[in-house]
Amino acid sequence: MAIISAQGVEKTFRQPKRQSGLAGAIRSLFSRDYTEVRAVNGISFTIQPGEAVGYLGPNGAGKSTMIKMMTGILVPTAGTLSVLGREPHSNRITNAAEIGVVFGQRSQLWWDLPVRDSFDLNRHIYDIPTPRFAENLTRLTTMLDMGGYIDRPVRQLSLGQRMRAEIAMALLHDPKILFLDEPTIGLDVVAKDVVRKFLAEVNRERGTTIILTTHDLVDIEEICPRLIMVDDGKLLFDGELKHLRSALGSRRRLKLEFGTDPGPITLKTAHLVTDEGAAKHFLLDSEQTSILDVLTELGSGHDLKDVKLEEPDIEEVIRTFYKNKVQAGVAP
Numbered sequence: 001m002a003i004i005s006a007q008g009v010e011k012t013f014r015q016p017k018r019q020s021g022l023a024g025a026i027r028s029l030f031s032r033d034y035t036e037v038r039a040v041n042g043i044s045f046t047i048q049p050g051e052a053v054g055y056l057g058p059n060g061a062g063k064s065t066m067i068k069m070m071t072g073i074l075v076p077t078a079g080t081l082s083v084l085g086r087e088p089h090s091n092r093i094t095n096a097a098e099i100g101v102v103f104g105q106r107s108q109l110w111w112d113l114p115v116r117d118s119f120d121l122n123r124h125i126y127d128i129p130t131p132r133f134a135e136n137l138t139r140l141t142t143m144l145d146m147g148g149y150i151d152r153p154v155r156q157l158s159l160g161q162r163m164r165a166e167i168a169m170a171l172l173h174d175p176k177i178l179f180l181d182e183p184t185i186g187l188d189v190v191a192k193d194v195v196r197k198f199l200a201e202v203n204r205e206r207g208t209t210i211i212l213t214t215h216d217l218v219d220i221e222e223i224c225p226r227l228i229m230v231d232d233g234k235l236l237f238d239g240e241l242k243h244l245r246s247a248l249g250s251r252r253r254l255k256l257e258f259g260t261d262p263g264p265i266t267l268k269t270a271h272l273v274t275d276e277g278a279a280k281h282f283l284l285d286s287e288q289t290s291i292l293d294v295l296t297e298l299g300s301g302h303d304l305k306d307v308k309l310e311e312p313d314i315e316e317v318i319r320t321f322y323k324n325k326v327q328a329g330v331a332p
């Protein structure tokens, strides 16, 4: 049975129209005009227990709004949403015991208290049995390497340290689902790597279902086999990253490395995209074109040293996707 099910979910916000200038501000006090923003527009998907799903889209696409509805913070305007078999907003307390939430931009830790004290408060709030709390605390402290700062006040921590503590706090009560809204935002490369490896391990080893929103495509690549892409509140793609890649697979890159620069090369079977002299990058012109076709056309008169077929990187895949505006469900 699905752990999360969304069917035709919508969320519309009313935003007051602001009039410019002082006179406009005073007028707005007496007569308010509103514009309606449909942040989430008919989204449907189901998520099975143990999945790790990346929710991706440009600014304002409706990612945070969807997370807030799934965690019960916001109420959908239309559609049905079920998390762990319950309607999230009308079962907030019961739901909270079974989900963990991390908002990258907002802290759930107590700013002036040592990290350990925030954790201890959570033990009381969630009524976590002492042995289980002690076991989880030890495990999470080790896995996230928090031993050096767990007794320091949160305000003294670096962003990377704080984010590790936020994630640990969200997992202390063994939630079945972990929701993360932009968990790697603002982190440096090393901290991002620690967070990604940890989340992938929690999903793999403990079977915790993970839903995360991100702008960072590497988050998806390292944590989430499944990708849901949204734009302007609507679903654009729902499927495996590898399927998205192969749906756009005609854009495979071929790198030819020569002993010496052979000069410009023009081919019918492949399109030269980057010329670094002795290394030339081509895009294969169609899905049917094979490396052999390209090498046959190239002929034997070159000092060819190496041939590499490169998978398109995820950024390129998404860029192509947005450009083509492939409709939801076309990927295999």
Ligand SMILES: Nc1ncnc2c1ncn2[C@@H]1O[C@H](COP(=O)(O)OP(=O)(O)OP(=O)(O)O)[C@@H](O)[C@H]1O
Pocket: 013, 014, 015, 037, 038, 039, 057, 058, 059, 060, 061, 062, 063, 064, 065, 066
């Ligand atoms: N509380 C609110 N009141 C009014 N409008 C809102 C509210 N929250 C979000 N919106 C609007 O809904 C749309 C979607 O916002 P949302 O924060 O869900 O997008 P997002 O994909 O998470 O964006 P970002 O990547 O920039 O965080 C935006 O146009 C935003 O201005």
